[in-house]
Structure formats: structure tokens, C-alpha cells
Amino acid sequence: MGLPYSVFVRPMLSFVDSETAHSISMRALSGFGQSRVGQRILSTVYNSPELPIHVFGRLFHHPLGLAAGFDKGAEALSAWPSLGFSWIEYGGVTRFPQEGNPKPRMFRSNKHGALVNRMGFNNPGATEVRDRLIERRASGKWPKTPVAANIGRSKKTPNESAASDYSQTLEMLWNHADMFVLNISSPNTPGLRDLADADYLSSIVTECRLMAERKGGGKPLLVKVSPDASNEEILSSAHSALRSGADGLVAINTSMHRPVPRNAASRGVFAEAGGISGRPLQNRSKEVISLLYSEVGDSIPIVGVGGIESPDTAWEAITSGASLIQLYSALVFRGPSVVSTIVRGLKKKVKQHGFVGLEEAVGYEMP
Ligand SMILES: Cc1cc2nc3c(=O)[nH]c(=O)nc-3n(C[C@H](O)[C@H](O)[C@H](O)COP(=O)(O)O)c2cc1C
DSSP: OHHHIIIIIHHHHTTSOHHHHHHHHHHHHHHGGGSHHHHHHHHHHHOOOOOOEEETTEEESSSEEEOTTTTTTOOSTTTTGGGTOSEEEEEEEOSSOBOOSOSOOEEEETTTTEEEEOOOOOBOOHHHHHHHHHHHHHTTOOOSSOEEEEEOOOTTSOGGGHHHHHHHHHHHHGGGOSEEEEEOOOTTSTTGGGGGSHHHHHHHHHHHHHHHHHTTOOSOEEEEEOSSSOHHHHHHHHHHHHHTTOOEEEEOOOBSOOOOOSSHHHHHHHTSSSEEEEGGGHHHHHHHHHHHHHHHTTTSOEEEESSOOSHHHHHHHHHHTOSEEEESHHHHHHOTHHHHHHHHHHHHHHHHTTOSSGGGGTTTTOO
């Protein structure tokens, strides 16, 4: 199916702008992908092998999940496992509904395998997402895989009130996810990245932890970090998050830095405001995963994301210290078959190294 996607579907989608292409894919997945027949067909084509790993006290059938931002409103939850993903992160969801930035706000560079986006947390808001998910569960369309919710700060909420904005969204979504990612690292909400500052972050995680305990606990809280902070700042955020009760870290979000463009089209794309994702993130992602693994890897699991597009890049993220991995951009450039290609490749690498399971590969490359 990799071939039909690259020969037919991707060229067709490349005639429309990136956000329209995304909307077309989402419509197909939230319609056809939710039906039993649709799911059966997709699972037959995109089936991923088993490469189990236990993280956060749960079994993941393999490590590769869908990254935040693709299914912002949790509209196609049950389609993702049929494309081979072992877990899903929906969102970013904010406490209040948001339109996001004016369009166009998503751009692609085929040459670099990169996207630039300044979506700005467009999403229906926590109340509507919660209601949608209550309905989904009632109609028996809840996926069997672990589900994470990505929570962002509402644009209209000042940083001084961020902790209660995050914790209210957490409260509303509590019954509708197995784990939660506190996103303090998107570049497209003014001031959001200031929340990585140890004091802000500690109040956000503390308030969310209290809310989690009020709700009965038992669901991990993760913090997603920015690639653009210095290593010292990232470590300071990680320690602050850990001290305040975070259970895991996600590395990394999109970046404001740009590589040197290799053609005129990419020059235009890179000149757009917003965060870059995809292949240009590979090195920094690996670097941040290693940094976090060497500093806090003994205490908490790390989720690796950024430029994962092949078995080699996935293996590098895992051997740098990621227990779970995610992708977004590679789905746009390579199509859904990238998921099973990566998992199959990882399985082969585990065998080649003589490892009993994937757990042994986590952090294997670390000195
Ligand atoms: C269009 C778009 C929207 C995104 N929205 C979110 C978001 O709402 N919350 C978040 O934490 N990350 C968001 N991300 C970042 C991704 O989850 C991921 O961290 C980043 O794209 C790097 O992974 P990739 O190189 O596989 O794309 C978004 C990325 C893109 C391209």
C-alpha cells in the first residue's frame, strides 16, 4: 500500500494546500475509518507486528503512536489503531474553544520532509471534546489501545492562571484518556513557552497532580518539552516537573529554528512563521532524548518524537532513551504504511542485537 499511496494519494493531496489535505484525510478517517468494514480493510492493509513494551504500567503492543496535533478534536480515535498505531495522543485540547490562527497556517517542504505550522491550538475546547468522547464510548467506538490527551493553555488565559486552566481541562478529560501530556512547548501560543520556567511549571504540574489525586489517580502526567530551550533550561524544566510529580517527558515539540533551504520552494516555506517538524528535527530530538535519559532516565520514561520516519530513525530515538515513540510529519510524507514499515524494522533490529525484547534497546547507545 506504500506504493499506491505515493503514486496516487500523495500526488493528489499535493494539489491542495496542506491544511485541506489534512482535512480530507481526517474526513476519510472519521467516516470510513470508524466503520467496522473500514477498520477491517485498513487493518488488513496496514497491520503492524507485535513488539510489546510495558511503559507506565501498561502494555503497548509496540512503541509507535500518533503524535499530538493530527487528531486535535479526537474525531477519528478508532481509525488510528487500524492504521497500525499502538497508541494515540489526541489534542491539543484547551479549556475554551479556539479558532486558531488565520489560514493558511500549515506549509510543507517535500524536499526537506518538513512541515511548518502555526495552527495556534485550533480545537473545539474541553467541553465539546469531552461530550464527543462520552458519546464515542457509549456507542462502543473506544479504541482498545492506550489513549493520551494533549492539553494546552487557552490563548485567553494569562500565564499567571495557567495552572488552573490546565487542571480544569484535565478534570474534564479525566475519564477520557489513559494518560495526559501537558504541552508547555508549542511555539504558536504567545507566552506558552515561558511556562517551561521552573516556577510556572512546578505550579502547573502540582495543580494537575492534585486534580489527578482528587480524581482517584493512577493515570500518568507527562510534560512535553521544546527543542529550542538550551540544554540547561530543558534539564531545569525536567527536574522541576519531576519534583512536582510528573510521570514522564515527551521530547520534542516543533522548533523555531530552520535548516538552510535546499530549493526556492523550501525557502518560501521556511520563511513562514511557526514551528517546524519532520526530518529537520531528527538531530535535536535525539540530542534531547539522550540528555533527558542520562539525567532522569532512571526515574521516568521518555517519549521520543521528532523526525521519526524510518526504522533507523525510530531505533535511534529508542536507543537514545525513548521507551515510546511517536510521529506526525512522516504520516504526511510517507503515508500510513510508514507505521508498519517502522515496527517491522524495529522488530528485526531487536532480533539482530540478540535482545530478548524492546526494553533492552531503550538507552542502549548511551555511554
Ligand atoms: C500541524 C501540527 C500541529 C501540531 N499540534 C500539536 C499540539 O496541539 N500539541 C502538541 O503537543 N504538539 C503538536 N504538534 C507537534 C507534534 O506532536 C510533534 O511533536 C512534532 O510535529 C514533531 O514530530 P514529527 O517530526 O514526527 O512531526 C503539532 C505538529 C504539527 C505538524
